[in-house]
Amino acid sequence: MPEILNKYTEIINTRLKELLDLKQVHPVIKDAMNYSVMAGGKRLRPTLNIMANALLSGNVRETLDIACAIEIIHTYSLVHDDLPAMDNDDLRRGKPTSHVMFGEAFAVLCGDALLNFAYEVMMKNALRHASNMDSHLKAMLEVATGAGVYGMITGQCGDIENEGQILTEAELKQVHEHKTGAMIKSSLLSGLLLCDPRQEYIDALTVYGNNIGLTFQIIDDVLDIVGDSKKMGKTLGKDKTSKKFTFPTLYGIEKSMKIAEEKTEEAVNALTIFGTRGKELTDLAYFILKRER
């Protein structure tokens, strides 16, 4: 794990484990939820949430459950994405996928349980922070908007529909903005919103989020072609098999990387407003550009 992600991984993982130590629930669903959430992963989105919260001297203890809820939502989306009816993937985070381990019915229920549980976690957290409840509700709504039909889900629909199609750069960007970008942006903004931020801070972090979101997806698609399946813990070469239209399909690898570099610079420039506090997110932007290669 690169150092920049190491900083918060332990407190995120410890809290996730605590939260998922569920009592009086069906044992198979408890296992399935724990299996997928604790299978590893970079914890990128919760880290973004905590780092964004820290931009305005937030309190990591206050945003930690929102960060964990975001990771739980991300995990649910992977569990459902991997289903036979969707991407039909057998390997995720280096391990057999949920439906391979628990069967398809439990994998559907596991995703449902995780999504719902994320909201339970955030609501309980909000009730514990009664003096800042309005900000908590805004942060939760930001997460929900990124995860839902206005965000990630519309992106996944585009992804399904576009298989075998040829897209323009604008169309491709739009799918990416929804599919990956929306949750990345929401992870950041929800952390910031707990601090009752001025609009210019929200705007700056939105620019940062949009740009690292796009970079993340471009790099993901490039790695699907040139990456090391063992290092990445998932089946690669799937985009070609499933005829998914990506930045490398449109521009080739070299130009795609050039675009990713430009986007990263735009992201980093947007952080200027936060002064030296922007250091962590700057490092993270470069990590996303250079990850696993």
Add this chain to the structure above:
Amino acid sequence: MPEILNKYTEIINTRLKELLDLKQVHPVIKDAMNYSVMAGGKRLRPTLNIMANALLSGNVRETLDIACAIEIIHTYSLVHDDLPAMDNDDLRRGKPTSHVMFGEAFAVLCGDALLNFAYEVMMKNALRHASNMDSHLKAMLEVATGAGVYGMITGQCGDIENEGQILTEAELKQVHEHKTGAMIKSSLLSGLLLCDPRQEYIDALTVYGNNIGLTFQIIDDVLDIVGDSKKMGKTLGKDKTSKKFTFPTLYGIEKSMKIAEEKTEEAVNALTIFGTRGKELTDLAYFILKRER
């Protein structure tokens, strides 16, 4: 539609339609969400929410979006329950199920989108009622608890696992309490919680909810054997085919109906504390006992 359910159906349906008039989302997911939510249905759970809210002179406009969110959550659970990997049902509310209409991938995403959207709706509603935000959060958490791994989802797990098994009455009750009872109870309590109720009111409504929840499921299972598939708008006789263990399997139809009658009396008695305001929920309990036969 029986008169007791008629009272709030129109405002529920009108509001659901407004809420689901989504802009800038993927057209197929918008269609799929609208298709399943607007396919009809008795709107029992949102009606329970509004009636419970009215017990303590609540404000129907304030709880209406919670009521709608509950119906949206109920619909998501049906969409996923009907999937080939789950109950594999082709017919629901008298119409082809979501995966028959839109394909399996979109049916998975439609369920996900609906569940997430329910929380978006409730959070926006809470933000509009800033002076009562604490009660809104408690009401939302009640809904989330009923819908999630502590409630409905653990019930669905039990349902899958118990196919072909023989259960005791206690085991069967436990599955029912989770699968159907939890959401019915949460529908009621979330409506009440907006009024900052005394504990004795919560307790009374919990007794009512547990008893009508069990009655609802017993009648459902009896109707699966003796009901009219056309009237009910779904495939019947499925419990036998799938070897689902139910109250009629355990006790036969006559004794099952006797239990349902007893439970209904217990439910109605619990409403005494609310005086004449309990009239609507009393009528509803008898409707549940006598529905569609």
